[in-house]
Amino acid sequence: MDARRLLIVAALSLSLTATAADSLVIEVQPGEFTIEQALQKARLARLHQEGDNPTLRLHAGTYRLSQPVVLRPEDSHTRIIAEEGTVLNGGVSITGWRRQGKLWVADVPQWNGRPLEFRQMWVNGQKAIRARDVEDFEKMWRIRAVDKVSETIYVPAAAVKKILHERHAEMVLHEMWCIAYLRIKDIRVAGDSAAITFHNPESHVHFMHPWPSPMVTTDGHNSAFYLTNAKTLLDQPGEWYLDTKEERLYYMPRQGEDMRTAEVEVPALETLLRVEGTPDRPVTDVTLSGITFRHATWLRPSVMGHAPLQAGMYMTEAYKIRPQISRPNGDHKLDNQGWVGRPAAAVAVSGATDVVFEHCTFEHCASTALDCHTFISGGAVRRCTFSDIGGTAILAGTFGSEAQEAHLPYRVSDMREICTGLTIADNRIDDAANEDWGCIGIAAGFVRDILIEHNEISNVSYTGISMGWGWNQQTCVMANNTIRGNYIHHYARHMYDTAGIYTLGSQPHTFIEENVVSDIYTPGYVHDPNHWFYLYTDEGSSYITVRNNWTPSEKFLKNANGPGNTWENNGPMVADSIKIKAGTRQ
Numbered sequence: 068m069d070a071r072r073l074l075i076v077a078a079l080s081l082s083l084t085a086t087a088a089d090s091l092v093i094e095v096q097p098g099e100f101t102i103e104q105a106l107q108k109a110r111l112a113r114l115h116q117e118g119d120n121p122t123l124r125l126h127a128g129t130y131r132l133s134q135p136v137v138l139r140p141e142d143s144h145t146r147i148i149a150e151e152g153t154v155l156n157g158g159v160s161i162t163g164w165r166r167q168g169k170l171w172v173a174d175v176p177q178w179n180g181r182p183l184e185f186r187q188m189w190v191n192g193q194k195a196i197r198a199r200d201v202e203d204f205e206k207m208w209r210i211r212a213v214d215k216v217s218e219t220i221y222v223p224a225a226a227v228k229k230i231l232h233e234r235h236a237e238m239v240l241h242e243m244w245c246i247a248y249l250r251i252k253d254i255r256v257a258g259d260s261a262a263i264t265f266h267n268p269e270s271h272v273h274f275m276h277p278w279p280s281p282m283v284t285t286d287g288h289n290s291a292f293y294l295t296n297a298k299t300l301l302d303q304p305g306e307w308y309l310d311t312k313e314e315r316l317y318y319m320p321r322q323g324e325d326m327r328t329a330e331v332e333v334p335a336l337e338t339l340l341r342v343e344g345t346p347d348r349p350v351t352d353v354t355l356s357g358i359t360f361r362h363a364t365w366l367r368p369s370v371m372g373h374a375p376l377q378a379g380m381y382m383t384e385a386y387k388i389r390p391q392i393s394r395p396n397g398d399h400k401l402d403n404q405g406w407v408g409r410p411a412a413a414v415a416v417s418g419a420t421d422v423v424f425e426h427c428t429f430e431h432c433a434s435t436a437l438d439c440h441t442f443i444s445g446g447a448v449r450r451c452t453f454s455d456i457g458g459t460a461i462l463a464g465t466f467g468s469e470a471q472e473a474h475l476p477y478r479v480s481d482m483r484e485i486c487t488g489l490t491i492a493d494n495r496i497d498d499a500a501n502e503d504w505g506c507i508g509i510a511a512g513f514v515r516d517i518l519i520e521h522n523e524i525s526n527v528s529y530t531g532i533s534m535g536w537g538w539n540q541q542t543c544v545m546a547n548n549t550i551r552g553n554y555i556h557h558y559a560r561h562m563y564d565t566a567g568i569y570t571l572g573s574q575p576h577t578f579i580e581e582n583v584v585s586d587i588y589t590p591g592y593v594h595d596p597n598h599w600f601y602l603y604t605d606e607g608s609s610y611i612t613v614r615n616n617w618t619p620s621e622k623f624l625k626n627a628n629g630p631g632n633t634w635e636n637n638g639p640m641v642a643d644s645i646k647i648k649a650g651t652r653q
Contacts, residue, residue, distance in 0.1 A: 090118055090121065091117065091118030091121040093109055095123055098128065102130060113141075120145070120146075124148050128153065130154065131156050132156065132339055135339055136155065136341070137340075138340070139350065142350060143349075143352055146354045153358055154359045155339050155359070156332075156361050157413070158333060161176075161331040161333055164318075166326075170319055173326075173331075183314075183333070184311055185335065185364055186365060186369060186502075190318070190321075191324070195306065195307050198306045198307060199294060199295040200226070200229065200293055202303050204561070204590070205590070207241070208291065208293070209222075209289040210222050210240070210290050211283075213281050213283055218271065222263060223260065223261070224260055226261070227261045230294055233299060234312075236251045236297040237294070237295050238263065239294075240281055240292045241504075241561075241592060244505055245279045245377065246561075247269070247372070247375070248269070248368035248374075249374075250265060252264045252270070268371055269372025270372075272385055276376070276385030276405060277402060278403060279377075288596075302319070303319065304319050307319075332431075336363060337363060337412075338412060338414070339363055340414045342415070342417070343415075343417055343418055344419055345418050346442050346483045348418075351422075354425065355423070355424050356426050356427070357427065358427050359428040360414055360430075363434070365433035365457055365502065366411075367411065376405050378506060379434075379458050380407035380473075383407065388401060388402050394539065396540055396541050397540060397629065398541070398606075398629075399627055404473075406472060406473065407467065410435050410458055412437065414437045414438065417441050418441075419439075420443075420445055421446050422443075424448045424451055426450050426451065430453070430455050430456075435456075435506075436456045436459070439486055440486070441464075441485075443489055444487050445488040449490065450492075451494045452495045454496075454498050457503060458500060458506040460494075460524075461509045462507075462511075464486035467536065475537065475539070476541040476543035476572075476573070477545075482515075485515050486514045487517075488515075489518070491509060491520075492518065493522065497525050499527045499528070500560075504560075505528070506529060507527070507531070509533070512535070512536045513544050516548065517548045520549065521552040523555075523650045524553065524554070525558075529558070529559060530565045530567070530568075531568060531584065532553060532568045532569070533569045534550060534577070535572040535574055535608065538607055539573075540606075540629025541607075545574040546575045549578045550580075550582060551580050551582065552582065554649040555568065556585045558584075562590075562593065563595060567600075568616075570604045573607060573609035573629055574610060574611055575609070575610040575631070582617070582649060583617045585601075585619055587599055601618035602624075603624045607628070608628045608632060609628065609629030609631050610630070612632075612635070613633065614635035617639070617645055620638065620639060623637065
């Protein structure tokens with residue numbers, strides 16, 4: 068094709084430019100048309116041989132989404148480049164506030180023809196608090212007893228006096244390394260105690276599984292809990308309550324907030340963007356640069372509760388094994404069975420080869436921010452920023468399908484299923500796992516050839532980086548992973564049985580090196596105040612080299628490890644040059 072420049076103004080004010088190299092540039096303006104329509108224009112141009120390797124240039128502004136943007140195999144070899152200030156927003160603005168005593172109230176609009184339900188709210192960009200019974204988590208109540216047969220938790224009667232007549236109150240229960248969201252079905256008070264029962268399915272799952280479990284101890288570390296989602300608990304500035312029946316939202320403003328002019332956002336979409344290919348037709352060679360992904364919701368706890376096994380993976384079925392069964396290859400006896408599902412994600416990637424996210428921002432996401440799931444080959448997440456994330460910031464690889472029992476080694480006949488060759492580098496993650504406290508800064512499951520390097524992770528509720536799954540030392544699909552040069556600090560804000568870096572399972576030729584881990588939180592309500600670590604190789608961890616990691620002391624744990632692990636030069640003696648180089652290289 069001769070050098071030329073074509074400008075075609077479509078009916079939707081879409082402009083396209085073809086260049087001498089047969090590339091195509093599509094200028095996208097917010098409010099005039101959708102990103103889906105721009106993608107369709109690029110696909111049609113390809114079909115008509117009017118330009119390959121298209122670039123969508125997103126101009127600054129807010130693109131409000133009514134459904135996820137989907138990148139398909141037809142969008143391979145596409146670049147989506149955004150100007151600064153470009154936002155893909157899954158939220159809805161709440162306006163029309165009116166005063167009602169100390170509170171302000173607004174009618175909640177219908178969204179896509181249905182009542183809008185949500186669990187988060189932001190006022191002028193600051194996250195508000197879903198009404199709860201304690202302002203300070205250090206003042207949470209403690210449970211008194213648990214009856215797993217009747218699926219009942221006993222608590223002080225004084226703890227529930229405000230919610231006795233509320234319809235949709237929830238208990239958020241601290242359980243060792245997870246929290247459970249349990250929708251309250253009934254409360255019966257007898258003297259100074261109250262018996263609480265819960266709705267299914269979470270009630271049955273929660274009381275059947277042994278790990279993690281609500282704690283009742285003799286040393287004052289009974290499991291802590293708080294109560295939420297009741298109008299009677301709305302008593303502190305910054306708190307809100309949604310009456311789903313009346314479709315009405317109540318808020319007690321913070322000092323200086325004028326609700327007549329405040330910008331109030333609630334999330335409506337769980338997923339803002341999906342990259343969705345197949346094993347035989349993956350989405351290939353796509354770059355997304357400079358986009359802000361904002362306001363994604365998380366609704367499962369409102370509908371089905373939330374009883375996780377670990378790392379935010381919720382249990383669909385679980386139970387004890389009695390008597391315990393022996394396992395091969397030196398693994399200790401197994402005392403439980405469990406099957407898990409995967410939480411929602413603001414951006415979800417499956418069936419992708421060499422898909423890159425760079426210089427993107429993920430903020431105000433209620434669950435996982437970015438999930439690189441199955442059939443992933445290559446690609447990168449680099450120089451991105453993650454802040455105010457309710458779940459895990461970056462999730463990589465399968466944790467087993469819902470048909471896979473969680474303690475089995477994961478082996479597949481089609482290795483393309485495994486997330487392989489992904490690079491996660493130079494990202495900044497701050498304030499993650501603030502809704503589901505048991506989630507992670509960066510969590511990788513059954514992965515292979517993964518490189519996690521030079522990220523900075525801070526203010527996370529549980530673990531900084533978690534690698535592996537399976538609770539056994541049998542070799543499976545995991546191998547050749549590297550965690551290098553990361554700076555992890557101010558972690559374990561709410562949960563213990565934790566570490567800055569944590570591993571599970573057999574991972575031959577895996578290296579954890581030249582990382583810096585420091586500054587752990589000390590919450591007073593954890594089940595065991597001493598059960599925290601800087602580095603932690605957990606059940607079945609095998610064939611892993613851990614070397615040259617700087618930590619303030621040698622507080623490490625090697626729990627039920629398999630063979631072949633090597634530990635070299637970890638602790639405060641590590642060279643200052645390693646400390647200086649850790650973290651992002653921007």
